Amino acid sequence: MVLAGLASSGCYGATVREAYRLGYQTIVASDAHADQIRGKADDLNNQLAKYENLLIMKTEEISFSKR
8 A cells, every 4th residue: 555645644644554553565655745734744754664564665666566
């Protein structure tokens, strides 16, 4: 599951954490979410970096090619 969106400190962050908790292979598009409070998106990326097996990637690094 690749996630992007708005309101990093609210709904977006909660969605990422819930997807991770439910066992989805989760990729956070680090440059494809934002917040109305400056710095909150970067803060969330730093918090999520601590989650094992959760990938944080820039949009240009994400590929949907079949294996």
